[in-house]
Amino acid sequence: MLAATVVGGISLGFLYGLVALTLILLVRTTGVLNFAAADVGMFCAFIAFIAITQFQMPVVAAIALTAVFAALLGALTYGSIILIRPADPLMLSLRTLSILIIVRALAYKFWGANSPYRFPRIVPDGGILVLGVNMNYTQLTVIALALVMALAVSWLTGATRIGLMLRAVSSDRETAADLGVAVIRVDLVAWCMATLVAGVVGILVAQLTFLSPDMMSPVLLAGFAAAQLADMQSMRTALIAGVALGIIQSLSSVYLNQPEWSQVLSFAVLAGGLLLRGQLRRRVVAT
Amino acid sequence: MSARPTPVASSWRPSITIPLVLQARSGLVVMLISLAIAPVILSDYELTLFATGVSYSVAVLGVALGFSSVGMLTLTQPAMMVIGGFVALQLIELWHFPFLLAAVIGTAVGMLSAIPLGWLTCRLDKFSFAVLGFAFTYLVAMLMSSRLLVDVTGGELGKPFPAATAFGLPLQGVWGYSLIAAVTLVSFAVAAVLFRSTMGRILLVMNQDDVVARTAGVNTNLHRISLTAIVSGYGALSGALVGQASGFIAPPQFDVALSISLLAMALVGGAGYLLGAFVGTLILQFVPAFLGFEQIDREILVGIILLFCLVAAPNGLLAALRHIPMRRRP
Amino acid sequence: MTAPAALLADAVTLRFGALRALDDVSISVNPGEIVSLIGPNGAGKTTLLNVVSGLLPAESGRILIGGNDISRDPPNKRSLAGLRRTFQHARLADDLTVMENVLIGASIADYPGSLFGEWLCLPSRTAKLRAQRDHAMALLASLDLADIAELHVRQLSFGRKKLIDLVRALMTSPSILLMDEPTAGLSEAEIETLIAVVNRLRASTTVLLVAHHMGFVAKVANSVICLVAGRVIARGTPREMQSDPKVLAAYMGTS
Numbered sequence: 001m002l003a004a005t006v007v008g009g010i011s012l013g014f015l016y017g018l019v020a021l022t023l024i025l026l027v028r029t030t031g032v033l034n035f036a037a038a039d040v041g042m043f044c045a046f047i048a049f050i051a052i053t054q055f056q057m058p059v060v061a062a063i064a065l066t067a068v069f070a071a072l073l074g075a076l077t078y079g080s081i082i083l084i085r086p087a088d089p090l091m092l093s094l095r096t097l098s099i100l101i102i103v104r105a106l107a108y109k110f111w112g113a114n115s116p117y118r119f120p121r122i123v124p125d126g127g128i129l130v131l132g133v134n135m136n137y138t139q140l141t142v143i144a145l146a147l148v149m150a151l152a153v154s155w156l157t158g159a160t161r162i163g164l165m166l167r168a169v170s171s172d173r174e175t176a177a178d179l180g181v182a183v184i185r186v187d188l189v190a191w192c193m194a195t196l197v198a199g200v201v202g203i204l205v206a207q208l209t210f211l212s213p214d215m216m217s218p219v220l221l222a223g224f225a226a227a228q229l230a231d232m233q234s235m236r237t238a239l240i241a242g243v244a245l246g247i248i249q250s251l252s253s254v255y256l257n258q259p260e261w262s263q264v265l266s267f268a269v270l271a272g273g274l275l276l277r278g279q280l281r282r283r284v285v286a287t
Numbered sequence: 288m289s290a291r292p293t294p295v296a297s298s299w300r301p302s303i304t305i306p307l308v309l310q311a312r313s314g315l316v317v318m319l320i321s322l323a324i325a326p327v328i329l330s331d332y333e334l335t336l337f338a339t340g341v342s343y344s345v346a347v348l349g350v351a352l353g354f355s356s357v358g359m360l361t362l363t364q365p366a367m368m369v370i371g372g373f374v375a376l377q378l379i380e381l382w383h384f385p386f387l388l389a390a391v392i393g394t395a396v397g398m399l400s401a402i403p404l405g406w407l408t409c410r411l412d413k414f415s416f417a418v419l420g421f422a423f424t425y426l427v428a429m430l431m432s433s434r435l436l437v438d439v440t441g442g443e444l445g446k447p448f449p450a451a452t453a454f455g456l457p458l459q460g461v462w463g464y465s466l467i468a469a470v471t472l473v474s475f476a477v478a479a480v481l482f483r484s485t486m487g488r489i490l491l492v493m494n495q496d497d498v499v500a501r502t503a504g505v506n507t508n509l510h511r512i513s514l515t516a517i518v519s520g521y522g523a524l525s526g527a528l529v530g531q532a533s534g535f536i537a538p539p540q541f542d543v544a545l546s547i548s549l550l551a552m553a554l555v556g557g558a559g560y561l562l563g564a565f566v567g568t569l570i571l572q573f574v575p576a577f578l579g580f581e582q583i584d585r586e587i588l589v590g591i592i593l594l595f596c597l598v599a600a601p602n603g604l605l606a607a608l609r610h611i612p613m614r615r616r617p
Numbered sequence: 618m619t620a621p622a623a624l625l626a627d628a629v630t631l632r633f634g635a636l637r638a639l640d641d642v643s644i645s646v647n648p649g650e651i652v653s654l655i656g657p658n659g660a661g662k663t664t665l666l667n668v669v670s671g672l673l674p675a676e677s678g679r680i681l682i683g684g685n686d687i688s689r690d691p692p693n694k695r696s697l698a699g700l701r702r703t704f705q706h707a708r709l710a711d712d713l714t715v716m717e718n719v720l721i722g723a724s725i726a727d728y729p730g731s732l733f734g735e736w737l738c739l740p741s742r743t744a745k746l747r748a749q750r751d752h753a754m755a756l757l758a759s760l761d762l763a764d765i766a767e768l769h770v771r772q773l774s775f776g777r778k779k780l781i782d783l784v785r786a787l788m789t790s791p792s793i794l795l796m797d798e799p800t801a802g803l804s805e806a807e808i809e810t811l812i813a814v815v816n817r818l819r820a821s822t823t824v825l826l827v828a829h830h831m832g833f834v835a836k837v838a839n840s841v842i843c844l845v846a847g848r849v850i851a852r853g854t855p856r857e858m859q860s861d862p863k864v865l866a867a868y869m870g871t872s
Contacts, residue, residue, distance in 0.1 A: 087597075094554065221425060224421070264430075504697050504789070507693070
């Protein structure tokens with residue numbers, strides 16, 4: 001029972017970590033805290049759902065379509081938030097709030113009436129025993145995919161030319177531009193990547209739970225938490241933090257009888273974690 | 288177009304540097320006139336909608352005060368509204384307190400409960416605190432809707448909020464509205480007085496340069512905590528007013544979506560202006576309800592208007608109307 | 618029994634990771650004295666000022682004002698005890714006027730109690746605010762800056778900004794004043810004015826300043842302390858320091 005709970009927590013936690021990954025990616029390149037990070041994924045999940053159920057597309061085709069849609073959505077979001085009129089990071093982050101509102105409201109308008117929906121099984125039911133613990137295929141897929149995506153993002157940012165440019169832009173946008181880096185193109189890559197990852201997270205969350213317009217609320221919150229705990233810097237720390245939060249949530253919801261106490265605990269953990277991280281940062285005054 | 292990339296500033300301070308004290312008096316006058324005209328031109332039902340909007344504007348004012356003075360992103364306001372509203376409700380229902388007294392006590396309770404949050408503001412950077420604010424609102428909304436407190440809050444369905452009475456008679460219609468309008472106007476005036484004083488100047492300095500403020504003798508932590516308490520007090524008062532205006536109060540109203548909407552209203556109107564909170568609430572809350580938009584279409588509208596404002600008029604509509612040049616920090 | 622030193626830094630040590638920013642630094646300044654800290658860049662002079670004003674905590678050692686241990690006090694408490702400072706880069710609010718910036722330094726010793734008087738517009742409070750303005754104008758006048766009182770700070774030269782920073786710090790008539798590179802960015806004429814002002818302060822204020830301009834130091838300081846890599850390597854009068862071999866080596870560099 002304990003092991004199963006922990007496994008459940010780990011798989012959910014990886015999803016939190018992935019959301020945190022996209023947040024950090026966008027903060028480090030464009031400086032924007034993307035409040036809509038998770039919910040664009042929700043919208044993509046709905047697109048996939050419509051493709052599979054209403055248009056009877058085969059799963060692979062639907063996923064491909066969703067990927068294209070996610071990239072386009074990422075570009076659109078980038079355009080309407082940053083390109084349209086540059087501003088300081090706080091203002092840009094507030095603009096993403098409006099995207100969050102719009103995306104959620106549209107999802108409610110189109111599909112809210114009959115929610116929650118049961119997302120078609122992409123992964124077969126059943127499970128296997130791993131190290132003596134029973135894990136179902138969905139959880140395994142989530143963990144595997146999450147690891148793959150995390151590795152892919154870190155490979156992309158670490159080893160490729162685009163990745164190099166991303167890191168250059170990350171550390172100093174103006175100098176990067178002076179050195180000839182096409183900052184806008186790099187930004188677009190970052191935003192499309194972030195939305196793609198969000199889309200995958202959205203589909204996986206729908207698999208693990210249900211599909212509904214507000215399904216990403218806890219995911220967004222935990223993703224934020226994980227990203228903040230990683231100081232918006234290290235993607236690896238964010239993943240670890242996400243998994244930790246997932247495990248804590250899972251354990252507390254099972255072993256604490258009331259779901260409310262589980263939420264209180266999550267809050268306490270978050271507050272404690274943020275405070276601790278604040279303490280660890282040394283305050284240096286430059287005069 | 289050879290566009291320079293958006294510089295990622297190392298400081299996350301807002302570009303708004305217009306102090307709240309500007310235009311306070313003319314703002315109050317415009318509010319007074321609008322509040323006075325409303326019962327004349329609106330039908331009874333429309334007046335109820337207007338009263339609800341006016342009640343929300345008090346919470347929005349709190350958010351605007353926090354944002355314009357020290358750049359605080361207040362996402363905890365709905366939690367404060369729920370606390371203030373239900374404390375007032377309990378006092379009225381159980382011990383027959385008059386509405387005003389119950390509202391004042393609800394406000395005080397809200398302010399006290401905000402002190403730990405204020406302490407956290409001192410320890411955390413703005414974005415960490417914003418994230419924590421989301422989590423806090425989520426937590427409180429869940430707690431208030433849960434079985435644990437169903438006796439007090441009526442769970443998800445909420446409870447009816449009894450109308451205020453004067454000399455034993457319930458204040459209905461125009462009289463109920465007048466009570467709300469009066470309290471709101473007074474709370475806005477109090478904000479102007481508070482922030483016009485040395486406290487306002489000190490907050491401005493703290494926001495611009497924390498080190499200068501501290502070495503000049505300012506206890507910045509105490510100020511942050513006090514500011515958080517004041518902002519939350521406005522939220523708690525708003526909760527009681529909303530209950531009074533709409534005749535009932537239910538925890539699910541005060542969710543994370545509301546925390547974003549309140550911030551949106553503060554920004555659209557113009558956080559640097561006293562009147563901004565009022566204007567923003569009217570545009571994003573009252574007008575869509577008045578025009579009969581469905582709830583979901585209203586939210587889409589909020590998102591679109593917010594985006595439009597943040598792009599075209601980052602300092603709010605009032606700033607754009609007055610053609611005040613945006614003072615950007617270098 | 619001799620009177621306690623106005624300002625005493627006792628065996629202050631501070632490390633940033635492996636770097637010893639301050640290593641067992643002890644400095645004593647007597648009432649009415651003006652002491653200057655000199656040393657090459659990165660020696661820890663500004664760091665020491667930051668520790669004394671409370672912006673950085675020392676790992677070990679104490680800071681005492683007039684015999685009272687203030688090591689654990691936050692910066693605002695030290696300020697209320699009579700310690701004020703100026704900054705290397707002035708740190709003024711660009712979009713406020715000179716007068717508004719200076720008033721920021723005005724005494725808030727009776728705040729927040731004074732807030733009630735303000736909110737009710739009590740005449741005693743209004744009189745107090747007016748007295749603050751007059752005091753500010755008098756200070757500006759003593760530095761020949763009275764005519765720019767209503768100008769916005771962003772229009773001013775760096776040198777003038779530094780002088781206004783000084784006026785802001787002097788608003789509370791501090792018993793101890795810390796000055797960080799007060800002459801950097803000033804014209805020769807402004808430096809002369811500054812020398813006169815600092816010498817006038819001698820009667821009422823104890824000064825610890827960080828400086829590079831040896832001409833300024835010679836005309837103002839009673840004694841000079843040389844810091845190199847976080848350690849005190851020499852103390853003496855300005856004349857003694859100018860010929861001290863250790864000091865010369867520090868500035869010329871050793872091979």
